[in-house]
Amino acid sequence: MFFPPEVGDVTLYGVTAKTVYAESYIEDSKNIDVDECGFCVYPNDDKTDVRYVKAVLSNGMFSVKIDSLNPGTFYCVKSYARNAVGVGYGDFEKTCKTLFSVADISTNDVLDITPTTAVCGGNVTSDGGLQVIERGVCWSTSPNPTINNNKTINGTGIGSFTSNITNLTNETTYYVRAYATNSMGTAYGEEKSFLTTAKPTISTSEVTNISFTTATCGGNITSDGGAEVTACGVCWSTSLNPTTSNSHTFNGTGIGSYLSYLTELAPSTTYYVRAYATNSAGTSYGDLKQFTTLAINAPTVQTNAASSITTTEATLSGNVISDGGNTVTMRGFLYGTSSNTLSLGIQSGSGIGNFTSNITGLTPNTTYYYKAYAINSVGTSYGDLKQFTTECNCGMSVTDYDGNTYGTVQIGNQCWMAQNLKTTHFADGTYIATGTTTSSTTAYRYNPNNDSNNVSTYGYLYNWPAAMHDASSSSTNTSNVQGVCPNGWHLPSDAEWTQLTDYLSSHNEYLCDPSTIKIAKSLASTTYWNSSNVTCTVGYHPAENNSSGFGALPAGYYSNGYYEFSGNANFWSSTRSGDYAYYRALYYNSASIGRSYGNNNIGFSVRCVRD
Known part of the structure; x- marks a missing residue:
């Protein structure tokens, strides 16, 4: 007949709060190979909670480190071995009690960060066999904070808890750990770090579209500092480093780029402008830009190509592009058959924009030269000299x-x-x-x-x-x-x-x-x-x-x-x-x-x- 193997008694040693070493041997293999050997482990007061820990057989001996035990708890350990016939157990079980230890605790992620507050917490998963008499989080601006630093107290016992961290400094990196204290000492969870919210990060755009009384600027908010941007825009002044106490625009909320229109400026004046952004940490300003509004000048006028050219007539065209900051009171054309002397003239209204004049009484097959002009209180401006040739009498x-x-x-x-x-x-x-x-x-x-x-x-x-x-x-x-x-x-x-x-x-x-x-x-x-x-x-x-x-x-x-x-x-x-x-x-x-x-x-x- 064939039988399961006979197994020797258990020897236990090296007991800690969560581990113990177990050793045994095969008394008689019954001439059948042992397929598996190890130890049965269960709490002394609950034989239904059995855990089998396998070991490696070597020269008839086998041993293993049994871990994941609860601190301060009695455990029973019995050896076993299995062959093709069945399982054999040692005659006697051995009992040991794990040592007491500090608690097991983890640190929660840091949430709801503001310039001066944050929310953290932890989870006590084991009390180490002893009552947790205090738990909470501790924090510092240096790594590895302890309860000797700032801390919260969030009750006793095992389980999860939430901690409110207060009295922080904005734009500062903090280190935080959950802690739990029993009579064996204080245990700490893993360290978390966080940065309290800062003022937004913002840059000032280049100033463009500068006129006599207006300009265009803007900004780009690349970071809200960890808190919602509640206002942004540009501020300007004739003095350095303008703030929101000076003239400013409001261009909404949130991050990203935006465009601002500066109005009611004075001509020929130097201004300083900065973009700004505000969140709960305060107001940030972009880099300082400087620009000068346009001075009132003579008009800017261009001469356009002539059209509707016949043997004796032509239509001249011009465009007052800018009034120079003052009203154009007269505009028109000068023309003649010599590029050096434009002896004839014709008026064509006032103001800016395109204008035309029809000239008559021209000589066929003749080249005429002409240029547009515009007048304001500063003076008279002229466009480029252009030319056209009337049609010849030989027909179109x-x-x-x-x-x-x-x-x-x-x-x-x-x-x-x-x-x-x-x-x-x-x-x-x-x-x-x-x-x-x-x-x-x-x-x-x-x-x-x-x-x-x-x-x-x-x-x-x-x-x-x-x-x-x-x-x-x-x-x-x-x-x-x-x-x-x-x-x-x-x-x-x-x-x-x-x-x-x-x-x-x-x-x-x-x-x-x-x-x-x-x-x-x-x-x-x-x-x-x-x-x-x-x-x-x-x-x-x-x-x-x-x-x-x-x-x-x-x-x-x-x-x-x-x-x-x-x-x-x-x-x-x-x-x-x-x-x-x-x-x-x-x-x-x-x-x-x-x-x-x-x-x-x-x-x-x-x-x-x-x-």
């Missing part, structure tokens, strides 16, 4: 057979189209075919760079038969060759092109370099050209081009292929030279106008001149 536009409309530009005594021709018909309605090859006899038109989408911007390229429409060569000025041009307009002769370039060359405003005759930029458009890094060439800073208003576009040319798109512009004349015809050319990398003659079958751009 011209329309071809297809209904395409072209702007016009007067240069000297000539009236030119301001865009490249893009008609598909002669003025008599004859259709101009799209060419797929060159021809010296048949009229053809070609899409620039072989892309029909380019026509709306660059116009068509025409061979000379198309440009002339069966007319004979002409070298006179004017050519009297209508060619492909609309009614009332004609294809310019070589002489007419020369008249244009001579006019530009003789006027410095069209010259890139007055010391040389470099007029290409004055004729070229401001866009679509290839770039060049050579001064005065068409592709160098193209935004400076087109002072003449001609606006030549780099459509390139056709000669059994498409060439120089964005690189050059070529325009036919009505003048033959042998088997060739004269033309004018602009190149992105050149500062001059090219005059040459080309094969009649080449496709070039066309510009027309009014009859």
Whole structure:
């Protein structure tokens, strides 16, 4: 038969308030492995509250430290061992009494912190076997406070309690521990630390939008100091370090940024301003800012672009941005044909804001200079000098057979189209075919760079038969060759092109370099050209081009292929030279106008001149 193991008696030693060491041995294993061994522990007066504490068997012996006992309590301890058959117990149990100790206590979290008070407390979980005769919390500004420091008394016995801590100093770090005292001594819970609430932390914003009598400031509250901010704003004075006793705003409560509007200030006066924030700990102030209100000055006025420009009239526009701190009693414009002497004037009301004046009796195709003015008690101010040019007598536009409309530009005594021709018909309605090859006899038109989408911007390229429409060569000025041009307009002769370039060359405003005759930029458009890094060439800073208003576009040319798109512009004349015809050319990398003659079958751009 098989039996449980036989276990020896228990030996107890090393008794403390909460622990005891137990030791025993296996008398007889019954030749079966022991699976488990240890001790049964229970209070002397409650054998139903049994706790099994396992031990490790080594060479027939086993021992263990039994913990989690209650102080000052009798315990019974019996050994046991288990094998596959069952459990064997020692014949006798041993009894011991744990020692008395100080109480077990924990410290609660600190709550409801104000500048001078806080709430804490503790929980006495064991009295150490002896009556707790006093409990509470103790605190100090140094770590590990004891009952010799400040303390509360919150009754006796075990259990939780709440303590009110008073007479604290604001913005101070305190250390607090719960305590419990019995006849063995005083026990302390874990230490907690807390910071009494402080005044808010606040910074002052920069002062902006400064005027004669107002300004904008504000603040940013980054911490309420642990207590609700009940008021915030800015305060200001003409003396240093203003407080809420001086002029101030109220901008609500709570933390965060805010904006304040300072009003009823005096002009030309230096002020000092600080943001403020108030909580139960007091009022904090941000950094000091200084600003000076604007002095009363002359008005600020700007000259705007002219509009509604005709041959004899224009509308001038201005804006009084600031009255300088005093009422603008008069405003208007001065104008004239010389930038140095504006001999004419017109009044346009008073006060600040936008204003306009219509001027009449102007000379066609003339540049006028003008500037706005405004007057207050301090003096008169003027806007920037601007200019405009009245329209020429050649009309606003011209329309071809297809209904395409072209702007016009007067240069000297000539009236030119301001865009490249893009008609598909002669003025008599004859259709101009799209060419797929060159021809010296048949009229053809070609899409620039072989892309029909380019026509709306660059116009068509025409061979000379198309440009002339069966007319004979002409070298006179004017050519009297209508060619492909609309009614009332004609294809310019070589002489007419020369008249244009001579006019530009003789006027410095069209010259890139007055010391040389470099007029290409004055004729070229401001866009679509290839770039060049050579001064005065068409592709160098193209935004400076087109002072003449001609606006030549780099459509390139056709000669059994498409060439120089964005690189050059070529325009036919009505003048033959042998088997060739004269033309004018602009190149992105050149500062001059090219005059040459080309094969009649080449496709070039066309510009027309009014009859």
